[in-house]
Amino acid sequence: xxxxxxxxxxxxxxxxxxxxxxxxVQAGDLLGVTEDVPPFSYLDGGRFVGLANxxxxxxxxxxxxxxxxxxxxxxxxLKTVEDLPNSFLYVVVRTPAREPLYRWVxxxxxxxxxxxxxxxxxxxxxxxxxxxxxxxxxxxxxxxxGKMVREAGMPERSIYQTPxxxxxxxxxxxxxLDMVAGLSLPYQHQASRLGLDAGQLTVAHVLQKGxxxxxxxxxxxxxxxxxxFAAAFExxxxxxELKxxxxxxxxxxxxxx
Numbered sequence: 100x101x102x103x104x105x106x107x108x109x110x111x112x113x114x115x116x117x118x119x120x121x122x123x124v125q126a127g128d129l130l131g132v133t134e135d136v137p138p139f140s141y142l143d144g145g146r147f148v149g150l151a152n153x154x155x156x157x158x159x160x161x162x163x164x165x166x167x168x169x170x171x172x173x174x175x176x177l178k179t180v181e182d183l184p185n186s187f188l189y190v191v192v193r194t195p196a197r198e199p200l201y202r203w204v205x206x207x208x209x210x211x212x213x214x215x216x217x218x219x220x221x222x223x224x225x226x227x228x229x230x231x232x233x234x235x236x237x238x239x240x241x242x243x244x245g246k247m248v249r250e251a252g253m254p255e256r257s258i259y260q261t262p263x264x265x266x267x268x269x270x271x272x273x274x275x276l277d278m279v280a281g282l283s284l285p286y287q288h289q290a291s292r293l294g295l296d297a298g299q300l301t302v303a304h305v306l307q308k309g310x311x312x313x314x315x316x317x318x319x320x321x322x323x324x325x326x327x328f329a330a331a332f333e334x335x336x337x338x339x340e341l342k343x344x345x346x347x348x349x350x351x352x353x354x355x356x
Contacts, residue, residue, distance in 0.1 A: 137288035161331035174241035206311030224304035226252035237267035
């Protein structure tokens with residue numbers, strides 16, 4: 100009931116913003132909904148950090164928009180953004196199936212979708228091997244990885260849906276999963292954050308290269324707000340500042356920060 104009431108309150112606020120005439124900046128012009136997906140977006144000491152949030156900070160400053168943020172499990176975030184016109188989900192892989200569902204701003208990163216396993220397991224991603232035992236592959240509920248794993252030939256009984264990359268990472272290292280599918284960087288970051296050996300993670304199979312990670316807006320978003328956001332992102336990209344942020348984030352990952 101609390102979640103429902105919270106969503107209804109946000110919906111009422113978003114509707115009010117949508118009905119407002121003109122383009123005056125208002126408190127909470129947009130709601131950005133993210134999941135715990137380090138190193139792109141996560142909470143650290145109550146602060147939203149990671150590459151996506153650094154970009155969002157600069158877009159907000161450049162555009163003058165006030166962006167509220169909420170961190171939710173991915174499947175719940177999908178529903179929240181579906182219900183609220185002036186909202187967007189981040190970080191989202193821009194697949195062909197999702198293309199008509201949102202208005203897109205980005206990309207933030209290439210975001211290849213892969214299948215990972217532990218080096219020590221010696222396992223291979225071989226869905227068509229007749230004598231292969233049933234693999235247990237973790238995918239985040241609501242993510243495109245599950246569909247991609249099915250399309251690669253894995254049976255439904257091999258696919259285990261989890262609420263997020265942290266849960267999948269814990270299950271992989273505990274031996275409850277054989278593999279995980281999704282973006283490699285969040286799994287590497289989660290392993291390090293949990294005190295596990297991230298060097299054990301290895302790519303067993305590439306499901307899709309280069310769809311890219313984006314800000315995905317409700318298609319009913321106020322046009323003026325969307326244009327201001329998109330224009331600010333383009334300024335960030337064309338000025339070279341986005342590339343600078345990406346390079347700094349990569350250096351921090353290499354340094355283990």
